[in-house]
Amino acid sequence: MAIGIFDSGIGGLTVFREISKEYPYTDIYYLGDTARVPYGNKSKETIIRYSLECGEYLKGFNIDVLVIACNTASSYALDILKNYLNIPVIGVVLPGVKTALKFTKNKKIGVIGTTATIKSNSYKKFLLKEDKDLEVYQKPCPLFVPLVEEGMLNNQITKLIIKEYLDDLIDKGIDTLILGCTHYPLLKDSIKSIYPNINIVDSSKATTEFLKDIYKPKKENRLRKIFITDESQNFINLKNILLEENVEVEKLELSKICKL
Amino acid sequence: MAIGIFDSGIGGLTVFREISKEYPYTDIYYLGDTARVPYGNKSKETIIRYSLECGEYLKGFNIDVLVIACNTASSYALDILKNYLNIPVIGVVLPGVKTALKFTKNKKIGVIGTTATIKSNSYKKFLLKEDKDLEVYQKPCPLFVPLVEEGMLNNQITKLIIKEYLDDLIDKGIDTLILGCTHYPLLKDSIKSIYPNINIVDSSKATTEFLKDIYKPKKENRLRKIFITDESQNFINLKNILLEENVEVEKLELSKICKL
Numbered sequence: 001m002a003i004g005i006f007d008s009g010i011g012g013l014t015v016f017r018e019i020s021k022e023y024p025y026t027d028i029y030y031l032g033d034t035a036r037v038p039y040g041n042k043s044k045e046t047i048i049r050y051s052l053e054c055g056e057y058l059k060g061f062n063i064d065v066l067v068i069a070c071n072t073a074s075s076y077a078l079d080i081l082k083n084y085l086n087i088p089v090i091g092v093v094l095p096g097v098k099t100a101l102k103f104t105k106n107k108k109i110g111v112i113g114t115t116a117t118i119k120s121n122s123y124k125k126f127l128l129k130e131d132k133d134l135e136v137y138q139k140p141c142p143l144f145v146p147l148v149e150e151g152m153l154n155n156q157i158t159k160l161i162i163k164e165y166l167d168d169l170i171d172k173g174i175d176t177l178i179l180g181c182t183h184y185p186l187l188k189d190s191i192k193s194i195y196p197n198i199n200i201v202d203s204s205k206a207t208t209e210f211l212k213d214i215y216k217p218k219k220e221n222r223l224r225k226i227f228i229t230d231e232s233q234n235f236i237n238l239k240n241i242l243l244e245e246n247v248e249v250e251k252l253e254l255s256k257i258c259k260l
Numbered sequence: 261m262a263i264g265i266f267d268s269g270i271g272g273l274t275v276f277r278e279i280s281k282e283y284p285y286t287d288i289y290y291l292g293d294t295a296r297v298p299y300g301n302k303s304k305e306t307i308i309r310y311s312l313e314c315g316e317y318l319k320g321f322n323i324d325v326l327v328i329a330c331n332t333a334s335s336y337a338l339d340i341l342k343n344y345l346n347i348p349v350i351g352v353v354l355p356g357v358k359t360a361l362k363f364t365k366n367k368k369i370g371v372i373g374t375t376a377t378i379k380s381n382s383y384k385k386f387l388l389k390e391d392k393d394l395e396v397y398q399k400p401c402p403l404f405v406p407l408v409e410e411g412m413l414n415n416q417i418t419k420l421i422i423k424e425y426l427d428d429l430i431d432k433g434i435d436t437l438i439l440g441c442t443h444y445p446l447l448k449d450s451i452k453s454i455y456p457n458i459n460i461v462d463s464s465k466a467t468t469e470f471l472k473d474i475y476k477p478k479k480e481n482r483l484r485k486i487f488i489t490d491e492s493q494n495f496i497n498l499k500n501i502l503l504e505e506n507v508e509v510e511k512l513e514l515s516k517i518c519k520l
Binding site: 035036037041042043046115119142143145146147149150156157160161164230231232233234 | 295296297301302303306375379402403405406407409410416417420421424490491492493494
């Protein structure tokens with residue numbers, strides 16, 4: 001009995017952290033494909049292949065449920081992974097959508113994410129499937145991930161870049177903004193300080209709520225294990241910021257393990 | 261008789277362009293490992309393995325000389341590639357160093373690049389090997405690559421980020437700045453407009469000068485071929501900006517070809 005989580009890199013540790021809090025006695029395996037991060041600027045075929053490799057690896061630990069803590073992979077590989085693994089698989093897109101629908105009053109919703117996530121239109125499609133009268137405004141924000149990884153969470157440049165990307169969305173009259181990338185919750189305070197009246201959907205929290213509805217483990221153990229495919233400096237930095245507890249970290253070589 | 265060039269991605273197209281101009285009648289093969297870009301935040305072992313795969317692939321085209329148009333790979337994999345391939349291999353580091361030494365009058369030199377390039381200290385080591393009295397000041401600038409790929413080459417945010425990164429170096433009194441990343445030449449005009457008195461070393465030009473000294477092909481053909489490991493949007497954008505001529509582009513899967 002265990003939960004598996006993967007991300008293209010380290011942003012998904014925001015999801016790992018939330019799920020760890022909610023499942024204190026359940027085994028949790030996290031795989032960050034840090035050797036091949038980011039997925040956001042890769043083609044669809046490459047994103048699917050990488051996601052299958054991650055899912056296949058985690059299934060080796062007898063996980064009951066897989067969480068794709070990566071918006072790009074959720075956008076492109078969710079259905080394929082469900083079919084391939086034959087266990088429940090949840091992405092971060094649908095939980096974000098459901099939460100946004102609860103928040104919005106004027107039915108105008110903004111979505112921000114990596115170029116690939118926005119290009120996939122997956123948030124927009126899911127939102128309009130739930131309510132065809134919504135107005136959805138999207139914007140890719142490729143500078144946000146490096147800003148977070150630089151630790152520039154709250155300075156003048158960060159605020160200018162936030163305004164550069166988001167003023168357009170605000171001008172459209174949105175009352176709710178979905179942070180469609182697992183790095184972005186670390187910019188939440190800055191965004192909130194510029195636009196205090198906007199509802200912000202944090203996908204790490206939304207996904208954990210969603211998981212709680214579908215997964216109630218019977219037998220409980222407690223193991224935390226993080227696999228990465230490359231020990232980058234960014235991983236070390238964010239691990240120290242995001243993880244409160246000591247977790248086991250192992251580096252592995254996916255291409256030698258998976259034969260897809 | 262041919263020249264091989266590889267980069268972790270598309271920044272090396274600045275080098276491809278300069279070399280193409282200087283060798284109008286020579287076959288040139290360029291490999292951009294766009295599926296695994298960037299190398300800059302990978303570990304040393306991963307960077308070496310990827311570089312060997314790129315070098316091995318290009319050697320299959322009977323190249324006479326290999327140009328590593330990637331500062332990160334030049335910093336970590338140059339000597340290993342020389343031994344492995346047994347042909348002349350030149351990186352972008354030494355040419356940048358030689359050019360900076362020609363420019364500087366006060367012997368104070370700044371070096372900017374990705375985190376991995378700066379951490380490797382390769383520019384600093386080469387500079388001090390040439391002249392131990394130099395003062396070398398280094399700075400990683402992780403936001404510059406996404407800025408270039410966003411096409412934000414010359415706006416207010418770009419200038420603020422340039423100042424955020426470079427004011428410290430200027431305060432040290434440098435008279436020469438090495439752009440230690442192949443993307444950075446596209447920010448040269450912006451940097452020059454803020455610091456008009458600084459000599460700027462553009463590695464694509466410096467490397468081409470260096471190549472001209474060591475490689476004079478006897479037989480001349482003319483083929484231009486670009487291999488990429490992933491057809492990303494960033495590649496398409498920069499290809500359109502950087503390449504004046506129509507070149508053949510082929511997508512390939514390095515992991516299926518190389519058995520390292």
